[in-house]
């Protein structure tokens with residue numbers, strides 16, 4: 001513990017809660033009083049009631065089952081920690097915020113594994129879209145498909161102004177169909193007409209195009225992304241929590257309820273769809289294209 005002032009009971013209690021996160025969640029915690037202990041899928045850093053989560057699942061922060069499970073446990077713990085009022089999501093990987101769902105979790109897998117994976121994807125969306133915290137995505141790299149979904153579940157999106165980066169729901173380009181709750185989240189963000197075009201064509205937008213259609217809220221130079229996210233967070237946290245939380249919940253509840261009352265059907269639909277030979281073939285071709293593009 002730094003400094004000569006004895007810690008208050010409340011502070012110690014909060015610290016214990018955070019240490020509990022540390023032990024259960026296997027992430028690296030960086031705060032004034034404790035040294036980093038373990039690195040895993042992300043680093044978590046607390047600054048004045050705000051958790052900054054830097055995703056680090058190399059090489060491209062693809063969302064696999066392990067990552068999603070760990071992510072959900074951590075968000076749930078932050079949600080329960082009354083001292084944590086905001087969450088900033090960003091990437092620790094160069095050039096990529098998140099490459100979306102890990103295609104390997106959907107390719108040549110058993111129906112059981114696919115079902116378990118899809119449940120974790122649903123859980124991630126439910127936790128983030130329904131969060132009481134202020135959530136800000138600091139998008140410091142490309143963010144296709146599931147990466148875009150993760151971003152649009154947040155309350156506010158700040159993207160690095162780098163024309164090489166892109167963001168969007170490009171599922172149709174892989175020969176797959178975004179489920180209704182991906183579509184709903186997109187429609188709630190950019191409106192129905194723009195979503196129709198974006199989703200049917202599987203468009204990936206440059207940062208300036210994304211700003212134009214309202215897919216992101218602000219562009220900044222990459223080296224200013226976290227400072228801007230922190231300043232934005234301060235503005236949002238100035239609003240009384242209860243009023244902001246009730247407003248958020250009233251606006252998102254119908255969309256959340258729609259998935260909540262159809263979770264099992266949605267899982268079955270996903271499993272039936274993704275295990276079809278024709279869809280497996282499309283995924284295989286897409287994976288080969290990704291690898292070929294690299295060489």
Ligand SMILES: CCCCCC/C=C\CC(=O)SCCNC(=O)CCNC(=O)[C@H](O)C(C)(C)COP(=O)(O)OP(=O)(O)OC[C@H]1O[C@@H](n2cnc3c(N)ncnc32)[C@H](O)[C@@H]1OP(=O)(O)O
Pocket residue numbers: 059060062095096098099100101102103104142144145146147170171174176177178179269270273274287290291294
């Ligand atoms: C009812 C049915 C509903 C189904 C709904 C499914 C919903 C959502 C679907 C998804 O989220 S699918 C994922 C879609 N993601 C993408 O299309 C992105 C693909 N990746 C890229 O475009 C690029 O990798 C990148 C993110 C722009 C980064 O480019 P960079 O040049 O930095 O890196 P690469 O060399 O391309 O990739 C490195 C390495 O990672 C592998 N990889 C990339 N993305 C994925 C992925 N999403 N899943 C698994 N693996 C991925 C890539 O093949 C390379 O592998 P190696 O060659 O190194 O083995």
